[in-house]
Amino acid sequence: MFTRTSKRFLAPLAAAAATAVAAAGCAQSERDAGGDPNESRPLVFAGAGDPRSLDPVLVNDGESFRVTRQVMETLLKHEPGGTEIIGGLAESWESNEEGTEWTFQLREGVTFHDGEAFDAEAVCANFDRWNEFTGGYQSSNQTYYWQAVFGGFAENEDEDLPESLYESCTAEGDTTVTIAVTESSAAFPGAFSLSSFAIMSPASIEAAAGQEVGGDEGSPVLPDYSQEAGVIAGTGPYTYESWDHDAREVTLERYDDYWGEPAGVKTLIIKTISEETARRQALEAGDVHGYDLAAPADVRPLEEAGFQVPVRDVFNVLYLAYNPEADEALDEPDVRRAIAHAVDRQRIVDTILPEGGEVATQFVPETVQGWSPDVTAYEHDPEKAAGLLEDAGESDLTLNACYPTDVSRPYMPAPKDIFDIVQADLEAAGIAIEPESKPWDEYIPYTDAGECSLYLLGWTGDYNEAYNFLGTWFDGYKTAWGFRDDGVFEAMEAAASEPDPEARTGLYQEANEVIMDYLPGLPISHSAPSIVFSPDVEPPAVSPLTQENFAEASFR
Numbered sequence: 001m002f003t004r005t006s007k008r009f010l011a012p013l014a015a016a017a018a019t020a021v022a023a024a025g026c027a028q029s030e031r032d033a034g035g036d037p038n039e040s041r042p043l044v045f046a047g048a049g050d051p052r053s054l055d056p057v058l059v060n061d062g063e064s065f066r067v068t069r070q071v072m073e074t075l076l077k078h079e080p081g082g083t084e085i086i087g088g089l090a091e092s093w094e095s096n097e098e099g100t101e102w103t104f105q106l107r108e109g110v111t112f113h114d115g116e117a118f119d120a121e122a123v124c125a126n127f128d129r130w131n132e133f134t135g136g137y138q139s140s141n142q143t144y145y146w147q148a149v150f151g152g153f154a155e156n157e158d159e160d161l162p163e164s165l166y167e168s169c170t171a172e173g174d175t176t177v178t179i180a181v182t183e184s185s186a187a188f189p190g191a192f193s194l195s196s197f198a199i200m201s202p203a204s205i206e207a208a209a210g211q212e213v214g215g216d217e218g219s220p221v222l223p224d225y226s227q228e229a230g231v232i233a234g235t236g237p238y239t240y241e242s243w244d245h246d247a248r249e250v251t252l253e254r255y256d257d258y259w260g261e262p263a264g265v266k267t268l269i270i271k272t273i274s275e276e277t278a279r280r281q282a283l284e285a286g287d288v289h290g291y292d293l294a295a296p297a298d299v300r301p302l303e304e305a306g307f308q309v310p311v312r313d314v315f316n317v318l319y320l321a322y323n324p325e326a327d328e329a330l331d332e333p334d335v336r337r338a339i340a341h342a343v344d345r346q347r348i349v350d351t352i353l354p355e356g357g358e359v360a361t362q363f364v365p366e367t368v369q370g371w372s373p374d375v376t377a378y379e380h381d382p383e384k385a386a387g388l389l390e391d392a393g394e395s396d397l398t399l400n401a402c403y404p405t406d407v408s409r410p411y412m413p414a415p416k417d418i419f420d421i422v423q424a425d426l427e428a429a430g431i432a433i434e435p436e437s438k439p440w441d442e443y444i445p446y447t448d449a450g451e452c453s454l455y456l457l458g459w460t461g462d463y464n465e466a467y468n469f470l471g472t473w474f475d476g477y478k479t480a481w482g483f484r485d486d487g488v489f490e491a492m493e494a495a496a497s498e499p500d501p502e503a504r505t506g507l508y509q510e511a512n513e514v515i516m517d518y519l520p521g522l523p524i525s526h527s528a529p530s531i532v533f534s535p536d537v538e539p540p541a542v543s544p545l546t547q548e549n550f551a552e553a554s555f556r
Helices: 007-032 062-068 120-131 144-150 202-208 276-284 296-304 333-342 345-351 382-391 415-428 440-448 466-474 486-496 501-518
Strands: 043-047 076-078 085-087 090-095 101-106 166-172 176-181 238-244 249-254 267-272 290-292 316-322 398-405 432-439 454-460 521-526 531-533
Touching: 043 276, 062 267, 085 090, 101 120, 120 144, 120 166, 120 176, 120 202, 276 290, 276 296, 316 333, 333 382, 333 415, 345 415, 345 521, 398 415, 398 440, 415 432, 415 454, 432 440, 466 486, 466 501, 486 501
Parallel strands: 043 267, 043 290, 398 432, 398 454
Antiparallel strands: 076 085, 090 101, 101 176, 166 176, 238 249, 249 267, 290 531, 316 454, 316 521
């Protein structure tokens, strides 16, 4: 429940409302004078972190996808504001009985931003390119989603990578394409809606050819083509106009030959403002027209000041990952269980998360098919935690633990505040913590490389299938998690390879039970994140998947 807000706190928001109303009046004046604010004013939206790349196959974070999704399109997508899969660049699709061949009927009359025609050959050029990645592209830091769905590559350079599930892509004329895989997977058809698998033009593929990933595993340097506008052409309602890295903003322009409904606003600017307070102040000053991840304490005051603050449905998880390769003490089951009993997850939900947050019992929210009511429970019990550590011979245990800075995430609105609670709880149970923090753009590569014994991270679902959560982490060995347990891997394999959806749901429930018994990490919470818009904006449909389509937005 929200507490009463002081007049001192409401004052700047009241002033902000006046600014917002004045801005709306300005837009109306433009219309009265014969102008259209949708043509003359850019819509500026503030995100919490910088995008990593303009090529979506090289990223796995929502801040990057917010940008690429406006420009690049996938074969399938989700209904506005929901989780049902509908046609995207493909109007219809079907699979064979075994689930190993997926045939798509493509839309006609679609062109890439560089003028090339979109067709079946272009689709195959993209899938073949991804499968044939070599060198630094084979790091999970770069091609996370490809590896989560398809495993390895045509020629693996790492012995830990499995054989590629991808078999072939066949163009049958211009508008029919069949993608074959070696075995059925629960990832399909949902994977064909993943933003990472958006289709770029053949000319863009040619322009990117020969450019390599530099740096090292923990600090990769992405290729130039992915860091500047003007190279990558998609089919979406917006085109990449510019990326000012110093100003931390990407400018997108309406694509006038778009096959669907044209974008409501001609120019869209997605600007990074890392601090939530600074995002709110930018909205109050009229410098931006919306921002993501409003602080829970700000939601009601913002609404009372006249701003629009829609809340997304719960479809995410925050977790504390364990990595036994970073510290062998985490190989001991009693140590993992001690950590689970030590952390007061209800306190995190009650004091930090927005209204509607829930304690997580497993690594998927209850809204995902495959959630189980029968998983092992780990209640907050510091004395039990201390006893388990003593039984394991680890009463003097010290672990390093990591958290990100300069970012808010839908599942983690205040990383440092959450980390402080986790650290205090673990130390109260007898585990000494050595804190380590990294900026968000360094944090994912760092944790993926296995550098942290414990670390905070989370996930917002891409589609309503338990594989999208569990398969991302637990379908096989991952450096980020550092464990090898046949029981977990076999339970995941049984579920992922089952083609019947109803039977697969039951197998995922069993997999959740196996995972929570082994306990590779501690699921902490599920959150209902807010997004904010000024009164003069007609906002896009808000998505539980955080997949807002800003082409739906316009000035009123």
